Amino acid sequence: MIATNPADTNKTLDERLVAAKLVPSPPSTWAVTRTELLALLDTATNKKLVTLTAPPGFGKTTLLAQWARQTHVTSPVWLSLDQYDSSAHMLLRYLVAAFERADASLGARAARLLEADPLSPAHVPASLLLADISACRRPMTLILDDIDRVTDAEAIELLNLLVDRSPPTLGFVVAGTHCRPIRPQALLSEGRLGRIESSHLRFSLHETEVLIHRAGIPDPQMAVRLRREADGWITGMRLLLSTLDPGSPPSLRVPSARQRQDIHEFFHLSVLPRLPEAQVTFLESISVLDRFNAALANAVLERTDAAQMIESLDAQGVFIQRLDSADGWYRLDHLAHFSFSRRLTSRHPGRDRAINLKAAHWFVDNGYWRDAVARAMAAGAPEQAAGWLAQRAMSLIESSDLRSVKDCLALLPDALVSSHPALLLAKAWAHTLSLETRFSEACLHHLATGAPSTSPVDDGESVQVEIEAIQAMNLTLMDDSEGGLRVARRVLARQPAAGSWTWRMARTAEVIGLIYRGEFSVIDQLQASLVTTRDKARDMPTYARVYMKSVLGLGYLIRGEFARAEHILTRAYRLAVDTIGRESAAAALPAGYLTTIYYEWDRLDALDHLLEQHPKEIVATTAIGAAARFASIKVRRRVQRGSPDEAKALIRAGQRVAIKNVWPRMMCYIQAETVRMAVREGNLAEAAMAFDTLNAEWSPSSHEPMGTELENWALHAHAAALLALARGMPEQATSTLEPLIDRLARLDMQGLSLSPRLLLAMAWRARGNDAAALDIVEAALHQGAACYAIRPFVDAPEGMRDLLEQFVAERLSRSPALSWFMQTLFGAFDQARAPVFSTAPGVSASEEALTPREQEMLAGLCEGMSNKQLANHLGVSQETVKWHLKNIYAKLRVRSRSQAIIIGREILCASRPETKPK
Numbered sequence: 001m002i003a004t005n006p007a008d009t010n011k012t013l014d015e016r017l018v019a020a021k022l023v024p025s026p027p028s029t030w031a032v033t034r035t036e037l038l039a040l041l042d043t044a045t046n047k048k049l050v051t052l053t054a055p056p057g058f059g060k061t062t063l064l065a066q067w068a069r070q071t072h073v074t075s076p077v078w079l080s081l082d083q084y085d086s087s088a089h090m091l092l093r094y095l096v097a098a099f100e101r102a103d104a105s106l107g108a109r110a111a112r113l114l115e116a117d118p119l120s121p122a123h124v125p126a127s128l129l130l131a132d133i134s135a136c137r138r139p140m141t142l143i144l145d146d147i148d149r150v151t152d153a154e155a156i157e158l159l160n161l162l163v164d165r166s167p168p169t170l171g172f173v174v175a176g177t178h179c180r181p182i183r184p185q186a187l188l189s190e191g192r193l194g195r196i197e198s199s200h201l202r203f204s205l206h207e208t209e210v211l212i213h214r215a216g217i218p219d220p221q222m223a224v225r226l227r228r229e230a231d232g233w234i235t236g237m238r239l240l241l242s243t244l245d246p247g248s249p250p251s252l253r254v255p256s257a258r259q260r261q262d263i264h265e266f267f268h269l270s271v272l273p274r275l276p277e278a279q280v281t282f283l284e285s286i287s288v289l290d291r292f293n294a295a296l297a298n299a300v301l302e303r304t305d306a307a308q309m310i311e312s313l314d315a316q317g318v319f320i321q322r323l324d325s326a327d328g329w330y331r332l333d334h335l336a337h338f339s340f341s342r343r344l345t346s347r348h349p350g351r352d353r354a355i356n357l358k359a360a361h362w363f364v365d366n367g368y369w370r371d372a373v374a375r376a377m378a379a380g381a382p383e384q385a386a387g388w389l390a391q392r393a394m395s396l397i398e399s400s401d402l403r404s405v406k407d408c409l410a411l412l413p414d415a416l417v418s419s420h421p422a423l424l425l426a427k428a429w430a431h432t433l434s435l436e437t438r439f440s441e442a443c444l445h446h447l448a449t450g451a452p453s454t455s456p457v458d459d460g461e462s463v464q465v466e467i468e469a470i471q472a473m474n475l476t477l478m479d480d481s482e483g484g485l486r487v488a489r490r491v492l493a494r495q496p497a498a499g500s501w502t503w504r505m506a507r508t509a510e511v512i513g514l515i516y517r518g519e520f521s522v523i524d525q526l527q528a529s530l531v532t533t534r535d536k537a538r539d540m541p542t543y544a545r546v547y548m549k550s551v552l553g554l555g556y557l558i559r560g561e562f563a564r565a566e567h568i569l570t571r572a573y574r575l576a577v578d579t580i581g582r583e584s585a586a587a588a589l590p591a592g593y594l595t596t597i598y599y600e601w602d603r604l605d606a607l608d609h610l611l612e613q614h615p616k617e618i619v620a621t622t623a624i625g626a627a628a629r630f631a632s633i634k635v636r637r638r639v640q641r642g643s644p645d646e647a648k649a650l651i652r653a654g655q656r657v658a659i660k661n662v663w664p665r666m667m668c669y670i671q672a673e674t675v676r677m678a679v680r681e682g683n684l685a686e687a688a689m690a691f692d693t694l695n696a697e698w699s700p701s702s703h704e705p706m707g708t709e710l711e712n713w714a715l716h717a718h719a720a721a722l723l724a725l726a727r728g729m730p731e732q733a734t735s736t737l738e739p740l741i742d743r744l745a746r747l748d749m750q751g752l753s754l755s756p757r758l759l760l761a762m763a764w765r766a767r768g769n770d771a772a773a774l775d776i777v778e779a780a781l782h783q784g785a786a787c788y789a790i791r792p793f794v795d796a797p798e799g800m801r802d803l804l805e806q807f808v809a810e811r812l813s814r815s816p817a818l819s820w821f822m823q824t825l826f827g828a829f830d831q832a833r834a835p836v837f838s839t840a841p842g843v844s845a846s847e848e849a850l851t852p853r854e855q856e857m858l859a860g861l862c863e864g865m866s867n868k869q870l871a872n873h874l875g876v877s878q879e880t881v882k883w884h885l886k887n888i889y890a891k892l893r894v895r896s897r898s899q900a901i902i903i904g905r906e907i908l909c910a911s912r913p914e915t916k917p918k
Helices: 035-044 060-070 088-102 108-116 123-136 153-165 185-189 205-214 220-230 234-242 257-261 263-274 277-286 294-301 306-316 334-347 351-365 369-378 382-398 402-410 414-418 421-433 437-449 461-477 481-493 501-515 521-532 542-559 562-579 585-600 604-613 624-640 644-661 664-681 684-697 709-726 730-746 750-766 770-787 800-810 816-832 845-849 852-862 867-874 878-892 897-911
Strands: 049-053 075-080 140-145 170-176 193-197 320-322 330-332
Touching (some): 035 193, 088 108, 088 153, 123 153, 220 234, 277 334, 294 306, 294 351, 306 320, 382 501, 421 461, 437 461, 461 481, 461 501, 481 501, 501 521, 521 542, 542 562, 542 750, 624 644, 624 664, 664 684, 664 709, 709 730, 709 750, 730 750, 770 816, 800 816, 816 852, 816 878, 878 897
Parallel strands (some): 049 193, 140 170
């Protein structure tokens, strides 16, 4: 998941050191095996969570490292935490890497999602990781050292989510000066919390004897005195031992009571004077850095012997801790870091800033941009940090590494970012591409109203063009495709370099705007350009490739070319799934559009599979068009499957997303679906209230809507007409629908006009004008047959089947090419109807699925009718009779006509006991 090539300038030092965070530090020559505590840990791991809490220096990390290397009770997974784990996504990267290291089968899906998907919220890859752990079924324990270093609110929520939702096979051991990031109240009340505290960690007399023996002092009395003076505190005992004069008789320089109260003062008074001056100088200077190796130390301290100094300190095993065994990275232990950094600040004011600045330059030279920014800020050189980030930000954005840009920008003061045009532009782009358009607009506002010295105009026309490219994308994402088109054309008129970031974003906004204007030649041009630039496209980030394919699929979908749309969107979906993962926001984009096609085609099994494959969070992580379609169709399917409460919960979730993102079209989709659901249930009062909410969100103005507002108009008109028909006001329905249908016809938007057209046919029939109704339904049948759209007919108000049967009787002879489609439609109607027969004794539940038409067919069959007689009796063709009989045989689980008659008579007797079988 994480590259280790220093030349990879997209990676930070934290990622470079990931291996060091995933393994316990190597054992020190001073380490004492703590047998009793190791046994206690083995016993405690039958709890869900074990906490080790004690002040610094009590040997928590050493104890856990010993246990992780020796335990046979469970498979340990190690992760050391620090202040670099500044976000939930960064923390999750390390968690995934830790589990991958423990078992290569764990975390692959989550790793792909974190690496390539800039939009997925942290809990989605976390859920994937937990699913892998659950499927593994192997007992594992996640060891989190220095848990108190985690302070980010989102990261804390992530940790608690892992504890709360983890499978029974996963336990947790966490250590720190406190464990407040973890909320263990529920586990405590359930008896699933184990605690090890400082009183358990104090050294016993036997352990102290082993310690002084390792120090070369085989004197039992020394052990007694040492333990008493340090009260069993391992760091105190080691510091006391460090004050012994080499070659002199063993004697302790015991600190006074006051010194023992402030171990840092004791450290300065009793320990430092005993150290060589060269070591003190080195430790003092290097304490500025959180981590160091020989190359970095030589660079910042302007010396050449750092490797030898580090090796000497490592052998002593007191002040520094090895972070890895390969690349030579170290850090000072907590007490030494605090004491030496405090000493440096008091003795050499300002030296820490100089060291930080040199470290920042070293990080830049080695490609660690985030760490360079952090060190420059610590050095008090924010302008330097801003300059470095400005150089790198756009390349990170173009590679879809939006999170790194946001993390780096968060290190800088808001005032500095606001005064720096390049940084504001980068921040605006990062927010736009994360669908956070309101934050992006705030950045652009700062640019527009900034001080004269930092105004966009002073940076040249190219900056202004880039600003307008962002505005074009923001308008498009905020559902104003017409506004986005106007601004995009201004940008393209200034002829930015073809293929540049500015050109691509403006071109994307232009294409979407033209699609919603009905200028569909643009999608053919886009299709051609994608073919000619296929090789170059492979170098683009996956999300960008999927987005362009999805825009193309959307164009064909609106034009009504469902087959072409499905082909393109399926390829985009497979690309996202195979490259990043099914749960990614990249996969959610084409999936949202595919739900429309699968539903229209009545491919309900494929649709339901797609809906269940994606969590509800898809609505919050993808573009509005896909999100709105996905949400509304999921609601409709819940209603159709008899789960109205689930449907209403989905409606509330969709409304929240619409309000949060200021998405009128999402609200229109949700409220239109609410009207449909209420009318279906016969609850006209609720339908009227839902329509009032829809009307308040969006209503037709005096001019004809343009762009994406056409979808709002279609949703609004459909809901209004449906409610009018339910209230017995067909005249109002026709006056509402006809302007919309005329407009969609002029724009050739076949993908939006079929349902309104069918509703209009029902309105004219309700007005007693069957001729007009049949004219409209005939046009709709040709339209539906061309794109194989079935569900709009099935979902039409009651009476659509009768109108279709009237069409067959009166007009099908002049349109014989529609025969196959009519047969398909009648089959879909039959499948959609609820069962009538109740289960008779001895009859399987599958027999309940007979539709009303199949029930009529079965009754005639039991009366001895032939296929021709059945066709004449029911007014259908003999081919239709054969099709129905095939379905009846399958549902009754029989293979012959005689078997169907026998079981059919049993069903008829059970459902109508007053009728005797003939």
